[in-house]
Each structure stands twice: as structure tokens, then as C-alpha cells.
Amino acid sequence: MVVSRPCTAAAAFTTNKVVGPAVTVSREHIRSGKAQVLFVNAGNANTCTGRRGLRDTQAICDDIAGQLAVNPRHVLVCSTGIIGHFLPMDKVRRGVADAVEQLSRSPRTATNFAQAILTTDTRMKTSFRQLKLGSATVTLAAAAKGSGMIAPNMATMLAFVTTDACITPAMLNRAFKSAATSTFNKVSVDTHTSTSDTAVVLASGLAGNATISKTGPAYTRFAGVLHNVCDDLARQIAADGEGATCMITVRVTGAASPADAHAAVRAIVDSPLTRCAFHGADPNWGRIISAVGYSGAKFHPDKISCKIADTFVFRAGRPCRFDAAVLSRKMKAREWDVLVDLGAGRFEDFCYTCDLTAGYVKINAHYHT
Amino acid sequence: MVVSRPCTAAAAFTTNKVVGPAVTVSREHIRSGKAQVLFVNAGNANTCTGRRGLRDTQAICDDIAGQLAVNPRHVLVCSTGIIGHFLPMDKVRRGVADAVEQLSRSPRTATNFAQAILTTDTRMKTSFRQLKLGSATVTLAAAAKGSGMIAPNMATMLAFVTTDACITPAMLNRAFKSAATSTFNKVSVDTHTSTSDTAVVLASGLAGNATISKTGPAYTRFAGVLHNVCDDLARQIAADGEGATCMITVRVTGAASPADAHAAVRAIVDSPLTRCAFHGADPNWGRIISAVGYSGAKFHPDKISCKIADTFVFRAGRPCRFDAAVLSRKMKAREWDVLVDLGAGRFEDFCYTCDLTAGYVKINAHYHT
Numbered sequence: 057m058v059v060s061r062p063c064t065a066a067a068a069f070t071t072n073k074v075v076g077p078a079v080t081v082s083r084e085h086i087r088s089g090k091a092q093v094l095f096v097n098a099g100n101a102n103t104c105t106g107r108r109g110l111r112d113t114q115a116i117c118d119d120i121a122g123q124l125a126v127n128p129r130h131v132l133v134c135s136t137g138i139i140g141h142f143l144p145m146d147k148v149r150r151g152v153a154d155a156v157e158q159l160s161r162s163p164r165t166a167t168n169f170a171q172a173i174l175t176t177d178t179r180m181k182t183s184f185r186q187l188k189l190g191s192a193t194v195t196l197a198a199a200a201k202g203s204g205m206i207a208p209n210m211a212t213m214l215a216f217v218t219t220d221a222c223i224t225p226a227m228l229n230r231a232f233k234s235a236a237t238s239t240f241n242k243v244s245v246d247t248h249t250s251t252s253d254t255a256v257v258l259a260s261g262l263a264g265n266a267t268i269s270k271t272g273p274a275y276t277r278f279a280g281v282l283h284n285v286c287d288d289l290a291r292q293i294a295a296d297g298e299g300a301t302c303m304i305t306v307r308v309t310g311a312a313s314p315a316d317a318h319a320a321v322r323a324i325v326d327s328p329l330t331r332c333a334f335h336g337a338d339p340n341w342g343r344i345i346s347a348v349g350y351s352g353a354k355f356h357p358d359k360i361s362c363k364i365a366d367t368f369v370f371r372a373g374r375p376c377r378f379d380a381a382v383l384s385r386k387m388k389a390r391e392w393d394v395l396v397d398l399g400a401g402r403f404e405d406f407c408y409t410c411d412l413t414a415g416y417v418k419i420n421a422h423y424h425t
Numbered sequence: 426m427v428v429s430r431p432c433t434a435a436a437a438f439t440t441n442k443v444v445g446p447a448v449t450v451s452r453e454h455i456r457s458g459k460a461q462v463l464f465v466n467a468g469n470a471n472t473c474t475g476r477r478g479l480r481d482t483q484a485i486c487d488d489i490a491g492q493l494a495v496n497p498r499h500v501l502v503c504s505t506g507i508i509g510h511f512l513p514m515d516k517v518r519r520g521v522a523d524a525v526e527q528l529s530r531s532p533r534t535a536t537n538f539a540q541a542i543l544t545t546d547t548r549m550k551t552s553f554r555q556l557k558l559g560s561a562t563v564t565l566a567a568a569a570k571g572s573g574m575i576a577p578n579m580a581t582m583l584a585f586v587t588t589d590a591c592i593t594p595a596m597l598n599r600a601f602k603s604a605a606t607s608t609f610n611k612v613s614v615d616t617h618t619s620t621s622d623t624a625v626v627l628a629s630g631l632a633g634n635a636t637i638s639k640t641g642p643a644y645t646r647f648a649g650v651l652h653n654v655c656d657d658l659a660r661q662i663a664a665d666g667e668g669a670t671c672m673i674t675v676r677v678t679g680a681a682s683p684a685d686a687h688a689a690v691r692a693i694v695d696s697p698l699t700r701c702a703f704h705g706a707d708p709n710w711g712r713i714i715s716a717v718g719y720s721g722a723k724f725h726p727d728k729i730s731c732k733i734a735d736t737f738v739f740r741a742g743r744p745c746r747f748d749a750a751v752l753s754r755k756m757k758a759r760e761w762d763v764l765v766d767l768g769a770g771r772f773e774d775f776c777y778t779c780d781l782t783a784g785y786v787k788i789n790a791h792y793h794t
Contacts, residue, residue: 074718074726104714104726104744139711140744248698248712249719328697328781329617329789336790342508343617345473349443350618357443357473375473375509412697413790414783420698421705421782 057094057169057216058159062130063258065091066229068236070253076103077113078135079252085117085129089225091258092130093120094216096173097148098201099137101212103251112143119149123156136175136201136212136252170199173214176419177202179296183288187281189274192265194221196285202245202293212250215240215289220263221278227268231279232257239286243408244325245297246416257282294408295390299415303391304334307406308353310397316353317405320396323351324407331412337387339380341369348396359399365392372399426463426538426585427528431499432627434460435598437605439622445472446482447504448621454486454498458594460627461499462489463585465542466517467570468506472620481512488518492525503583505544505570505621539568542583545788546571548665552657554650558643561634563590565654571614571662584609584624584658589632590647596637600648601626608655612777613694614666615785626651663777664759668784672760673703676775677722679766685722686774689765692720694778704780706756708749710738717765728768734761741768 067086069079078101085091095116102109113133121128135143158165170180181200186193200215223231236255261267268275295303306324311317324330327347333340341362348355358373365386368376386392436455438448447470454460464485471478482502490497504512527534539549550569555562569584592600605624630636637644664672675693680686693699696716702709710731717724727742734755737745755761 072715072718073724074715101711104711104739104742106743139715140739246697248696248716251715251718326695327617328615328785332786332789335786338790342470342472346441346443346508346620347617349441349620355442370473370509373473374475411790412786414786416697417701417704417781417783417786420701421707421780 057218058124059092059218059258059260061260062090062092062127063260064089064223064225064228065256065258066225066232067132067254067256068233068240070250072249072251074103074251076101076135076252077105077110078102078133079254080110081113081117082132082134082254085132088129090130091132091256092126093124094132094134094256094258095120095152096134096214097143097151098173098175100135100141100143101137101139101252102135102143103139105140105142108142112145115145116148116152119152123152132256134214134252134254136214136250139251166197173199173201175201176298177296179292181289181292181296183285185281185285187277189221189263189265189278192263194263194265194278195219196281198285198289200289200293202296212252213240213243213255213293214253215255215286217257217282217285219257219259220261221259221268222261222263222265223259223268223278227270227275228257228259231275231282234279235283235286239283239290242406243290243294244322245294245410291408294410297410298419299413299417300410301335301413302389302411304394304409304411305406306394306409307404308396308398309404310399310401311403311405312354312398312401314403314405316398316400317403319351320348320353320398321405321407323347324394324396325409328412331409334387335411335413337384339364339369339378339383339387344394344396345370348398353398355398355400361397361399363395365389426587427493428461428587428627428629430629431459431461431496432629433458433592433594433597434625434627435594435601436501436623436625437602437609439619441618441620443472443620445470445504445621446474446479447471447502448623449479450482450486451501451503451623454501457498459499460501460625461495462493463501463503463625463627464489464521465503465583466520467542467544469504469510469512470506470508470621471504471512472508474509474511477511481514484514485517485521488521492521501625503621503623505583505619508620535566542568542570544570545667546665548661550658550661550665552654554654556646556650558590558632558634558647561632563632563634563647564588565650567654567658569658569662571665582609582612582619582622582624582662584655586626586651586654587629588626589629590637591630591632591634592628592637592647596639596644597626597628600644600651603648604652604655608652608659611775612659612663613691614663614779660777663779666779667788668782669779670704670782671758671780673763673778673780674775675763675778676773677765677767678773679768679770680772680774681723681767681770683772683774685767685769686772688720689717689722689767690774690776692716693763693765694776697781700778700781703756704782706753708733708738708747708752708756713763713765714739717767722767724767724769730766730768732764734758
């Protein structure tokens with residue numbers, strides 16, 4: 057992905073302590089607050105490859121900078137896939153040359169990009185929004201790849217947002233960090249944080265709006281739309297989790313602290329037991345409540361409530377009567393919610409997840425490195 | 426299970442904040458340091474059933490105490506199974522009467538007990554050891570049920586150890602807590618901590634050894650054998666995890682703190698990705714190292730090493746050459762180890778786990794509460 061001029065840029069990276077050189081190099085490059093080219097390769101994460109791996113990633117930046125006459129520090133790199141193997145650099149160089157040749161402004165080329173970054177994803181993930189800022193029309197267009205394994209080796213999320221908004225690096229960074237925290241960082245398919253997760257936003261400034269340089273109405277509107285784009289991608293990623301047949305939003309309210317809300321949400325979505333019940337369309341609230349029970353979150357057993365697909369199944373510490381067959385049918389929809397209220401405070405949190413299926417096991421067991 | 430006289434007793438219970446009345450009542454009863462009868466029912470945990478559930482559990486104790494002429498406070502109760510349903514008390518009373526009728530000292534009856542407590546377990550889990558203390562022969566005999574779901578609703582571990590050793594409550598408690606910490610609490614099948622987990626030891630004192638009332642050689646030897654019995658049961662439970670085809674011991678050494686060692690072990694065994702690779706006999710060390718990477722444990726990327734089934738796959742931060750086909754064959758054994766050395770200190774920890782299979786998903790998805 058190449059923009060006609062250096063863009064204001066912001067990015068969020070994996071929190072894993074083990075990272076590939078693509079993350080190391082991109083983290084370093086993004087410090088300038090500028091980027092112009094995004095290079096993505098799938099199938100090989102180039103992680104745990106030492107100095108040679110780092111040199112290979114730097115060589116990619118230099119190669120691209122030479123061919124496109126851009127600053128090599130304005131190139132960001134994303135490599136995902138198998139860990140512990142060197143990049144096949146001859147193939148990568150040919151790939152770079154091919155990609156440079158195919159550069160165009162056509163929608164078809166944008167679709168090619170969104171397709172090319174996919175791995176075990178079953179669907180393309182894109183998002184598009186526009187807003188008016190003064191008389192200028194600002195556009196945001198984005199593509200992502202999801203929690204499919206690459207090779208299959210690692211659940212890796214990549215998300216790329218482009219916009220022609222005119223905005224300072226500090227404001228773009230602020231808006232993007234806030235959006236990523238409440239969208240990409242709320243997706244959990246399998247607990248496992250990749251060594252390559254990367255989300256990037258590039259803002260070219262070509263829309264001609266008055267530069268957004270401080271908080272205020274223009275910032276708020278732009279940040280809101282940026283959030284919506286990221287949220288749209290995050291939901292598409294969760295819905296297309298490996299082997300998934302449905303997307304579930306798990307929300308915990310009434311927590312005594314943000315940390316409690318987070319802990320309760322994670323206990324629910326990290327339990328293979330709850331996610332198997334989701335798969336079986338089984339309104340098994342016992343698994344949900346017991347997960348909250350070992351989460352460490354504060355709650356009083358007489359005040360906790362749970363709703364599955366808008367139906368109370370447990371209220372103020374007591375089981376509810378409900379029609380299990382009717383509720384099970386609702387749980388067969390492609391999207392539904394689990395809501396747990398702890399009755400202990402005013403904080404809340406949520407997570408997008410999917411069901412755990414035999415398909416997931418098949419994808420991730422029957423493969424040899 | 427009934428002993429001919431009140432025994433010195435110790436127990437360990439689930440750390441889940443949501444517990445069934447069986448745990449509430451047994452926790453209260455064990456405070457006396459004495460117990461004589463153990464009542465177990467499967468299929469219904471009686472959890473989240475409010476005051477009526479609590480009264481039902483107390484009624485069971487009273488019923489048993491009446492029939493056997495024992496102190497009701499010397500009855501311990503374990504109920505596992507579905508959450509949120511009242512116990513069918515007529516059926517329970519008939520069960521108690523039946524069980525009382527069948528009481529005998531025969532090995533056949535002991536086997537009946539070990540069989541009766543099983544749920545989705547595929548194998549009976551028992552252990553037997555003897556040791557000499559002075560001229561006395563001390564016997565330990567134990568039975569457990571494992572991380573199979575009940576109903577299937579909850580991975581619940583129950584373990585019961587009996588011995589004729591003569592030992593004070595304080596020393597028995599000390600030995601049992603220590604044994605449980607390094608055995609039962611090191612089993613992870615699916616992250617999910619039950620609301621009913623209970624481990625109990627009863628010591629009748631009938632062996633006639635000099636009472637163990639302080640630390641010293643006799644205590645050390647008894648505690649060692651008690652640990653071995655619990656370890657034997659814990660390994661049997663992990664090996665018979667739902668859908669499991671193999672048992673894996675994950676060990677982390679060289680950690681900077683006990684908390685770091687624990688965090689690294691849990692990240693590895695809680696990842697469905699690593700456990701799918703175990704199932705596929707795939708020596709996919711990238712999943713293991715990346716799990717350590719997000720565990721929060723301290724390590725230097727150039728010092729971390731990993732062995733799978735006694736084969737170095739990653740050493741001092743570098744991938745090793747190994748014959749993947751040979752190693753994969755070793756991983757098809759029923760038991761093997763994963764070893765990660767963080768190279769950051771002198772602490773270590775371990776966990777017994779099993780592979781994640783389509784069988785697990787099947788057992789836990791296709792069931793309706």
C-alpha cells in the first residue's frame with residue numbers, strides 16, 4: 057500500500073514480549089509520526105530469526121524505498137506466519153517488484169490488497185466511512201485480516217486504516233489509540249496474543265479540511281468515525297475466527313472497578329467450556345456464572361444477574377424460568393450477546409468472541425511445522 | 426464412605442467464589458478437624474439453589490447421622506453436576522439408604538465407591554501405598570474422579586484419601602495442603618475452576634504408629650507418601666481429561682520468581698493453540714515461546730530454551746535443527762514433557778495437562794441444560 061505523499065501515521069502493536077523484526081522496525085519507524093508505504097507478507101512471521109531476520113526486514117525497507125523513491129524510514133512492514141524460519145528473500149524481492157508494478161488507484165487494486173493479506177480468513181474484511189468537516193468530505197477506508205492462523209501458526213490481527221483527513225500526529229495518535237483499545241483489543245478468539253499484531257492508520261491530509269490539532273467538535277467527530285471503522289473491522293475479525301459459526305459480544309456491567317470488569321469478561325471468553333456451550337446453542341448459565349466466580353472480580357452472590365441473547369437466565373442470584381428451546385433457537389443466530397451484571401459498582405467492559413468448534417481444533421492440530 | 430470411628434481429617438476446596446452448599450457445609454464441618462462419613466452424589470451440584478439448597482445438604486447430613494449413629498458434623502458432602510437445579514431429595518434419601526445397606530469392608534465395595542463417583546471419566550482412578558513407621562505398617566488408599574464434566578456441566582475434581590496413620594489434625598492438615606498444592610492444584614484441563622472441587626483425607630489412627638505430632642523423620646516420610654498418592658491421582662486425572670489422547674507435563678525452570686514460573690506455565694497450558702499442537706503431535710515451539718512471551722514472565726529473548734519430549738527445539742533464543750518426523754512420533758506417546766527454561770533465575774513450576782481435541786468440543790457443545 058503506497059500513498060502519494062508521506063502521511064501522518066499512528067500505530068498499535070502486539071504486547072507480546074517476543075516480536076518479529078517487522079514489529080521492531082515498524083515501531084522504530086513510526087516514531088517519526090510519518091509513513092508512506094505499508095508492506096505486508098503472509099506465511100512467514102520472520103520471528104525468532106536473530107540478526108539475519110532483522111537485516112532482512114531492513115533490506116525490504118531499503119528495496120522499497122529505492123524502487124519508489126521514498127524515505128526508507130517511511131516504510132512500515134508487517135510479516136505474519138510461521139515462527140523461526142528465515143524469509144525467502146529472493147521470493148520477497150520478486151514480490152516487491154510485482155507489487156510495485158501493479159500499483160494503481162483503482163478500487164480493484166484496493167480489493168486485491170484486502171484479499172492478499174488474508175490467510176485462513178474465510179472472508180475479506182473492509183470498512184468505509186465518510187464525514188463532513190466544514191465543507192470538506194473526509195474519507196476513511198480500511199482493511200484487516202483476522203484471527204485465522206497463518207501457516208497455520210499464530211492468530212494474527214492486522215488492520216490498516218487510511219484517511220485523507222488533515223490531522224496532527226498527536227491528535228491522530230490519540231484518536232487511534234483510543235479506538236484500538238476499545239475495538240481491536242476487545243477481540244479474543246483463543247487467548248493467544250500473536251507476536252505480529254499490528255494496526256496502522258495513515259492520514260494523507262488531502263481532504264483539505266482545517267487541520268485537526270486539538271480536541272474539540274472536529275476531533276470528536278473524526279475520532280468517532282475512526283472508532284466506528286475499527287469497531288466494524290474488529291467485529292468482522294471475531295465473526296470470522298477460526299472454525300467459528302457465531303459471533304458473541306460478552307459484556308459485564310456493574311463492576312466495582314475497571315479491572316474487575318475486565319477480569320470477569322476475560323474469564324468468560326477465555327473458558328473453552330463457555331465457548332463450547334455457545335457452539336452448542338446451550339443456555340448454560342452455570343458455566344458463565346462459575347467463570348465469573350473464579351475471575352477474581354468482586355460481586356455478591358445474591359446480586360449477580362445474567363442475560364443470554366436478551367433473555368434473563370439468572371437474576372439477583374437466582375435461576376430464572378425460561379424456555380430453553382426458544383432461547384437455544386435465538387443462540388443459533390450469527391450474532392448475539394451475553395450480559396452479566398455484577399451488581400457491585402458502575403464499571404463495565406466487553407469482548408467480541410466466537411464459539412469454539414471442532415473446526416478450530418482441526419485447523420490447529422492437523423498441521424506440521 | 427464410612428470409617429469405623431471419627432478420623433482426623435483435612436480438606437482442600439475450590440477457590441471459586443461461587444460454591445455449592447456441599448462445599449459450604451463441608452468447609453464448616455472440617456473445622457472440627459474430625460470426620461467419619463463422606464457422602465458423594467453426581468449429576469447435580471446443587472449450586473446456586475439458595476437457602477433451600479443449603480437446607481437439603483444439611484438434611485443429608487442429618488439423615489446419614491441418624492442412620493449410622495454418627496455426629497452430623499462428622500459428615501462431609503460432595504455434590505457435583507448441573508448448576509441451578511434443586512436436588513431430587515426423595516431419590517437422594519433412597520440412595521443414602523441403599524448405600525448404607527451395601528456398606529462392607531470388602532475390596533469389591535471399595536471398587537464400587539471408586540466407580541460410583543465417576544462421571545464422564547473413562548477410567549477409574551485409585552492409588553495405594555504402604556510405609557513402615559517404627560514397627561507399624563501404615564496404609565494409604567485413595568480414589569478420585571476427574572476433569573470430566575458432570576451432566577456435562579463442570580470440570581470437577583474430587584479426591585478422597587484414607588489412611589490408618591495416627592497423626593494430629595495440625596500435622597495432617599499441613600501434609601495434605603502441601604500435597605494438594607503440588608498435585609491437584611497442578612492439573613489444568615480447561616482453565617475452568619469448578620464450584621465443587623474437593624479433596625479430603627481421613628486418618629483413622631488404627632495403624633498404631635506413634636502419633637505424628639511434629640515435623641521430623643516420621644512426618645517427612647508420611648508426607649512424602651501422601652504426596653505420591655495425590656500425585657498419582659492428579660496424573661490419572663490429567664491423562665483422562667475430556668477427549669484427551671495424551672498427558673503432558675509442562676515445566677518451566679529458570680524463572681526470576683515463583684509467580685513468573687507460574688504465569689509462564691499457565692500461559693502455555695491455557696492456550697488452546699499449544700494444546701491443539703500437542704494433539705496433532707506437532708513440535709510447534711513457536712506457539713509455546715509466544716505464549717511465554719505474553720505471560721508477563723521475565724526472560725531475555727536470547728536466553729530462553731525449549732525442549733519437547735526430551736528434544737531441544739529452541740536453545741538460547743535460537744531455533745534448533747531437529748528431525749520433525751522423529752519428534753512427532755515421540756509426541757504420539759501417551760505421556761511426554763514440555764520444558765521451558767527462561768534463563769532468568771532459579772524458580773520453577775509445572776502443570777499436568779492434556780491435548781485439546783474435537784472430542785472435548787463434542788462432549789461440551791452438544792448437550793442442553
